[in-house]
Amino acid sequence: MRCPSCGDDRCVIIEESETHQKGFGFFKGCCGYILMGPIGWMCGLCGMGEGHTVQKAYFVCQNYGRKFRA
Numbered sequence: 001m002r003c004p005s006c007g008d009d010r011c012v013i014i015e016e017s018e019t020h021q022k023g024f025g026f027f028k029g030c031c032g033y034i035l036m037g038p039i040g041w042m043c044g045l046c047g048m049g050e051g052h053t054v055q056k057a058y059f060v061c062q063n064y065g066r067k068f069r070a
C-alpha cells in the first residue's frame with residue numbers, strides 16, 4: 001500500500017474495531033408493546049445489551065505516523 005501523501009510504500013495496515021452498544025431496550029420495549037403487545041415488549045428487551053462491532057481498516061505511513069482510511 002502506497003501512502004497517498006508521500007508515496008512511500010512502507011505503510012502498515014492496521015485494523016480498528018469499534019463496538020456500538022445499543023441503547024437500552026426499555027423505550028423500545030414500550031414502543032414494541034404499543035405496537036405489538038407483550039410480544040413487542042419481549043422483542044424490545046431482547047435487544048438489550050446487544051451490540052455490533054465495526055471493523056475499520058486503516059493504513060499508517062511510517063514516515064509521519066499518519067493514518068489513512070484504506
Ligand SMILES: [Zn+2]
Binds near residue numbers: 004005006061
Ligand atoms: Zn507517507
